[in-house]
Amino acid sequence: MSDADFKAISDIAYSEAGLVFPPEKAPLVQSRITRRLRQLKITTFSDYTAFVNSEQGLTERKVMISSLTTNVSNFFRExxxxxxxxxxxxxxxxxxxxxxxxxxxxxxxxxxxxxxxxxxxxxxxxxxxxxxxxxxxxxxxxxxxxxxxxxxxxxxxxxxxxxxxxxxxxxxxxxxxxxxxxxxxxxxxxxxxxxxxxxxxxxxxxxxxxxxxxxxxxxxxxxxxxxxxxxxxxxxxxxxxxxxxxxxxxxxxxxxxxxxxxxxxxxxxxxxxxxxxx
Known part of the structure; x- marks a missing residue:
């Protein structure tokens, strides 16, 4: 994942859901987005970022946000x-x-x-x-x-x-x-x-x-x-x-x-x- 790819994904995550990913989170973002590439049979991160930035990729934006969020919860937490x-x-x-x-x-x-x-x-x-x-x-x-x-x-x-x-x-x-x-x-x-x-x-x-x-x-x-x-x-x-x-x-x-x-x-x-x- 290039710096440009990371920025493109981070920008979408911020604009769509307010999620902030500083540069040190790049390995986490790469790991999670790699799964989406495999599932969609997309070969490069740049192709993926182009897709999610396109009109055809609006649904994938939601899926991408889901893949980037951490859903950890417990009963009676705190x-x-x-x-x-x-x-x-x-x-x-x-x-x-x-x-x-x-x-x-x-x-x-x-x-x-x-x-x-x-x-x-x-x-x-x-x-x-x-x-x-x-x-x-x-x-x-x-x-x-x-x-x-x-x-x-x-x-x-x-x-x-x-x-x-x-x-x-x-x-x-x-x-x-x-x-x-x-x-x-x-x-x-x-x-x-x-x-x-x-x-x-x-x-x-x-x-x-x-x-x-x-x-x-x-x-x-x-x-x-x-x-x-x-x-x-x-x-x-x-x-x-x-x-x-x-x-x-x-x-x-x-x-x-x-x-x-x-x-x-x-x-x-x-x-x-x-x-x-x-």
């Missing part, structure tokens, strides 16, 4: 966020839901589904009647392939080891045996979630606002300018008193002019009208 969700957030939201309010949560960058399923399990564990309430979880990701996996809700034994044993028994079903043994997320959990493909840098076809947003380990791939433009958009769809969770290595910049207030480790809250943190 467990302190789920402690806050269970102890500080859901009791109030569930009281409101039982009074007839609309409650919405968003997993932005849901990858293969572990995050939204963790949210749904936490919710159901506190409110077995959640299906009768106006409570829904939106789960989105730029990669259509991981959305397919997430919707399926099927995981191997290694993946579900992060789920508490009691929750495993409640919300997963064993499928198959031996080497073919897997675990299916139960329908009552899956029914709480709507999975959608969404590029965070594009328009958001979203109606209403959210009480809780998880956007974790997503913006670390963006440059500062892109991050600074993204957080106010999240604020605009966060309800007063609502929460935003970010990844362990992410922070809202001091340069950012939003209402979000630090309310825990990598947790932020938009003040309610009383300007108090729950």
């Amino acid at each position: 467990s302190h966020h789920f402690d806050i969700l269970r102890e500080d957030i859901l009791p109030n939201l569930l009281s409101r839901a039982r009074a007839g309010d609309r409650i919405r949560l968003w997993s932005a960058g849901c990858s293969t589904g572990q995050e939204p399923y963790s949210i749904a399990m936490t919710l159901l564990d506190m409110a077995p009647d959640a299906s009768t309430l106006d409570v829904k979880i939106l789960a989105t990701d730029i990669d259509p392939n991981v959305i397919v996996t997430a919707k399926r809700g099927y995981y191997d034994e290694r993946a579900i080891c992060d789920i508490d044993e009691a929750l495993q028994k409640k919300y997963t079903e064993t499928v198959g045996n031996g080497r073919k043994r897997g675990f299916q997320i139960k329908e009552c959990v899956r029914n709480l979630i709507s999975f959608r493909e969404l590029n965070l840098l594009s328009e958001w076809p979203i109606s209403g606002i959210f009480d809780v947003i998880f956007c974790r380990n997503v913006v670390i791939y963006f440059d500062e300018m892109t991050q600074l433009s993204l957080w106010p958009r999240f604020e605009a769809v966060t309800a007063p008193g609502g929460w935003l969770f970010v990844g362990h290595s992410e922070r809202l910049s001091d340069r950012l002019d939003t209402e979000f207030i630090a309310a825990g480790p990598t947790a932020y809250q938009r003040p309610s009208p009383a300007n108090t943190i729950i």
Whole structure:
């Protein structure tokens, strides 16, 4: 891969998805794009870059972005966020839901589904009647392939080891045996979630606002300018008193002019009208 090829691919990744690949990431980019060359039977990187820059290559751009992103996720990752969700957030939201309010949560960058399923399990564990309430979880990701996996809700034994044993028994079903043994997320959990493909840098076809947003380990791939433009958009769809969770290595910049207030480790809250943190 020449420097020109790397720049062409990096430019597309940035313009399409906000992904930043510094020069030291060239070996990673080359390794992942090489697979696409083999699959498409294209012989050179320059031919590939010409293809993805052409009108005929618009679909391949999405595939290229998918191949360049790292979809690593675990159930109940960064467990302190789920402690806050269970102890500080859901009791109030569930009281409101039982009074007839609309409650919405968003997993932005849901990858293969572990995050939204963790949210749904936490919710159901506190409110077995959640299906009768106006409570829904939106789960989105730029990669259509991981959305397919997430919707399926099927995981191997290694993946579900992060789920508490009691929750495993409640919300997963064993499928198959031996080497073919897997675990299916139960329908009552899956029914709480709507999975959608969404590029965070594009328009958001979203109606209403959210009480809780998880956007974790997503913006670390963006440059500062892109991050600074993204957080106010999240604020605009966060309800007063609502929460935003970010990844362990992410922070809202001091340069950012939003209402979000630090309310825990990598947790932020938009003040309610009383300007108090729950």
